[in-house]
Amino acid sequence: MELVCELNTSRHIHGILVQSPLPPHMDERAVIEMISPKKDVDAFSPANVGRIMTGDYEFVPCTPAGIMELLSEYHIDVVGKNCVVVGRSNIGKPMAMLLLHKHGTVTVCHSKTKDLKSFTNQADILVSAVGRTKFITGDMVKEGAVVIDVGMNYDENHKRCGDIDFESVSKKVAYITPVPGGVGPMTITMLMKNTLKAAKMSRGL
16 A cells, blocks of 8 residues: 555656456455556546546546447447447446447446346447357357456466457458457557546646
8 A cells, every 4th residue: 555655646647547356355346446547547446436427537447448449440430329238347338338428328247137138139329248258159149249358267278269259250241350369459458548648637737
């Protein structure tokens, strides 16, 4: 905690993030809550999470921000689209809010959702962030959908893969992000963008 306080007040430090998991004796939530919102480049502090809800934010969690950047870059319009986010983690919840701010019709599915397939089959834009290997299969998506894979898992051959069964899903959809090489690089890019923004803000720019 002392280190976080020191970093918060340092003029030479512009961004702070917590690399999970922390050692067992440390309370991750308490550490995150200690971070100054102006240096919270992961946007996980309560103040920044609250601002995402209202749409008046300086920082956005890096993975959802990267996904929105991908959608924009490929000219994928969110307005009026059925957007389904599978997962209600610190990635899933802000992802849903960002899609809502862009006027998507958003549904969040989770471990207690009944008949998940009935929701995913209606999705124009499907974001999966559950951390389960090849969880979303071809029969769970509709033709021409946009599918974003946030998962970072390993298959039975110890090969890195996502939540999406790429082989079956890619045959049906208009766009799909690969794992690795899809959302991951965008997450890092958005972290750099947030850090640069924090540095500029600290100088009144």
